[in-house]
Amino acid sequence: MTTTIPAPVAGADILLRDLTDAQFRELYDCDRFTATVLSNRLSYSVQHVVTGLLHRAFSPIIALSYDFAACICAPPEQDYTMSAVTSGLSVFLGTMSDGVRVAVEEYGPERLVPGDLLICNDVYRMGNHPNDVCFIRPVFHDEKIAGFMVLRAHQLDIGGDVPGGFSGTKRNVYENGLVISPRLLYHAGEPVRETFSMIFDNVRMSELLLPDFKTIQGCCTLGEQLIHETIERYGIEAYLGSLRYACDASAESMRHAIASIPDGDYEGAGSVDADGVDADEEYVIKVALRKRGTKVEVDFSGSSRQARTSINAGALDAKSAIGVGLKMLLAPGSDFTSGTFRDIDLVIPPGTITSALPPDGAIFCYWEIEAVIFTVLLRALEPVLGANAIGGDFGSTNVHNANGVGPDGTPWFCSAMAGGENGPWGASQVGDGDSCSCNYLLNIMSPSTESLEVDFPLRIMRREYIPDTAGAGLNRGGAAIARDIQYTQAAQHQTMPLRFRRPSGIGVHGGHDGALGGVWIFGQDGAPTSGTGILVDSDDSVYTDSVAVAGTLNPQTQVPDVDGSYFYFGQTPIWTTKPGATWRYLTNGGGGWGDPLERDPERVKLDVRDGYVTIAGAERDFGVVITGDPHFDPEGLHVDVEATRQRRTTAKKPG
Structure with a gap:
């Protein structure tokens, strides 16, 4: 039984600081x-x-x-x-x-x-x-x-049937x-x-x-x-x-944060691409928030049935996502305890993707469902948060599980550390989104390249930001990360990218969505492991000879394309590679905040200099015309003020 503060005086709750000694x-x-x-x-x-x-x-x-x-x-x-x-x-x-x-x-x-x-x-x-x-x-x-x-x-x-357990099938x-x-x-x-x-x-x-x-x-x-x-x-x-x-x-901190929101009903929805059976069913999570006074009811009714494979979450996981999510958005300054949930009521029907039941409702990828719930909260509360809204992050952690047997017969497996587990956040009124972090709800560390290469037969060949992937805005989202992981031994792999059908990096307050990413294998049947081993992306043709694992991609070129075809991560439950094969994970981009045509042209110039935005992207997405060569003379870039004014004036005209 929990002791609570005294009954209200004069119609208002007594704050802890107002209690007498x-x-x-x-x-x-x-x-x-x-x-x-x-x-x-x-x-x-x-x-x-x-x-x-x-x-x-x-x-x-x-x-x-x-x-x-x-x-x-x-x-x-x-x-x-x-x-x-x-x-x-x-x-x-x-x-x-x-x-x-x-x-x-x-x-x-x-x-x-x-x-x-x-x-x-x-x-x-x-x-x-x-x-x-x-x-x-x-x-x-x-x-x-x-x-x-x-x-x-x-x-x-x-x-279980997979070393390490990380599998969505x-x-x-x-x-x-x-x-x-x-x-x-x-x-x-x-x-x-x-x-x-x-x-x-x-x-x-x-x-x-x-x-x-x-x-x-x-x-x-x-x-x-x-x-x-x-x-x-x-x-x-x-x-x-x-x-x-x-x-x-x-409890007091969260109670007063909830009270600051206008009474009303707020709704949002998000989705997971597919389960591990086939690509035909997209799983939807619906959340209705009913706020009255100092309390809020969060209702998951209408969410999809539990998935046929282990991408489900349980009811307590949904509770975590709501508690952590509301605290991040409304009351980030106080400690997290059981009291955080005191004025939050949850309605979670059994047997949904947020409340799976045994024996067929296997639960493993619960954190992916929690990430979707947070995106749904961002959508539902954007109208009431106004300028305090934040853009969406890269969504799925794109977890990769790899295992094999070394030359001396010793088994090894690398779980959830060498995939696309880190990526960008969305922007806010405070500034641009960070470009390399865990997703909003995880708070997990990124292992160092050196430690991974010492412990496992792999090489991290590339980890860099990709231009023109961040959601444009007065403050732009974080840029997507491309990570190339080459395996020096034969291996078996499971991968769980679950957010490539629709942008997870949603734009807010007039900002644009971040770009979609994807997953590919290069040299699946083996490639030389000597020399640099680095994939050179002179143009998009590098993807033509790859194996497309996941993403919404152009079916011919296999590059990300919002109007392309969806490539399903579970098309091959266990991917087998020979020594020298390289996996590429390209995360989604973070969502932007505010009108991109209001972004200071000098900030856009710095984005071009630093490789977040191309010259073409600066004009297309921000209405900023920049001259110069960002590769060979990055400090010599110049904003064409008059051309920028004309470009932005044209872009702002109706129609």
Whole structure:
């Protein structure tokens, strides 16, 4: 049960800052200063825990990509609310508290003892996908649970029919991987042999998972110690009060942000290109926001049925997308806790692509669905956000999974690190969109080229921005990224680009959409791996001899074309390549903000100088006429002021 602030006075809610000292102490069993100190101390504690994991992890996806998050959840008496969480993977934020509640209640809180480590990965209980194993350490004080130290971390493999699991073609839960119901991994500080055996009998790369499990046990022990130190120094009442305070502060911030939006009904829709069966069905996500006073109802009714393969998300994942998305758009300055959701009601019918059910509604690519939900929020709220709207990002993370066997017989696989996982953001009133980041909801790190080339048989041959792909605007979106990855050994590949039918980088406030991208293979049957190995793009003819994997492309030239044909990523579930083959990922471009004809011509000139825009694109998209040679004399570029005035005047005329 969560304590709330006193009843309204004179028709208005009392702000936390307006509480008297006596009222504050009655609510939180400590003074304001102590509550603030403890809230920050707990946030420091969980960040300290994941810093240890980051530096001691063995699995590349943890050590290189930051695919984890940690939080402190309150005891059962406070309904397991999440009071402090790290700045790790944002898509975990809406699933942690609910997952802990389900796992602990199912196992039985009365069965837990000090030193236990409870684990669970069932996506229908916990959210996210099977590789995201949740580790839950109960923290006791005077023989009673005072809270939980929780760490959720992506495991390199969890079984199933694809090494690493990253595939959009798995058709049911049995192909998806091992399901771990709530059970102990450690009991009273000692490993539970039966649980370790069950996991390692069903997964690949146990030699990496075993040390990671031991590291996670150590990290959770550290978190427990830090919580004990807080309780010993400040007292159990103040500690428990600070848990309530952290959630109430977040709830207050979101409540007032929601109140700033005019009452009304707002709708938006977005789509995923296809599932892993065929290209005939485009999956639509519909969201209706009904805002009244300080509350908002978010309704997913009308969204497409659950997909036939593992591109689905669960209801808790949809909750994450809404909570994180609304907070980013409306209240970015406060901490994220369970209180963030207090004034948000969700309507999620079962069995949709946002709420898939077993056994056929396999859930793996949940983050792709969350990304679409965020795009839908951008569309739905653009009219009310006005100048505060932001352009869409590159959408799909275009995850790539590759595996093979080395010359010495050692198996390897590279999951979600060598595809098109990073790309541009959209523009806002503040400025141009960044051109190299994770998508809006992920908050994941991009592994360095050097670390990937050391760990896997591949070379990153190219990673650069592509001109004229950013959505034009007074502030332009980020430019699309082209990334060429050459594999020096034979390999099998799965790829999951899901947003190439329609622009994901939507323009706002008069800005233009970003360009569409695509995926190709060059030299699939093998190419020389000596020399430079670099693909030279003198013109678009380079694509003619490639294998088009995904995108809306011209069927003859195979270059991106909004009026072209859709090439379906699942046309070949497993792509096989010989040594020297190169994969190219070209992301979508970010959306623009504002009228591009209002962009300062000098800024356009700098864009041409820096390679974001061509001279032809400057005139076509921004109405700016530039003379000079950006390649051989970039500092000698010149804006033809009179020609620009005439070009813009003509462009602004009706019709």
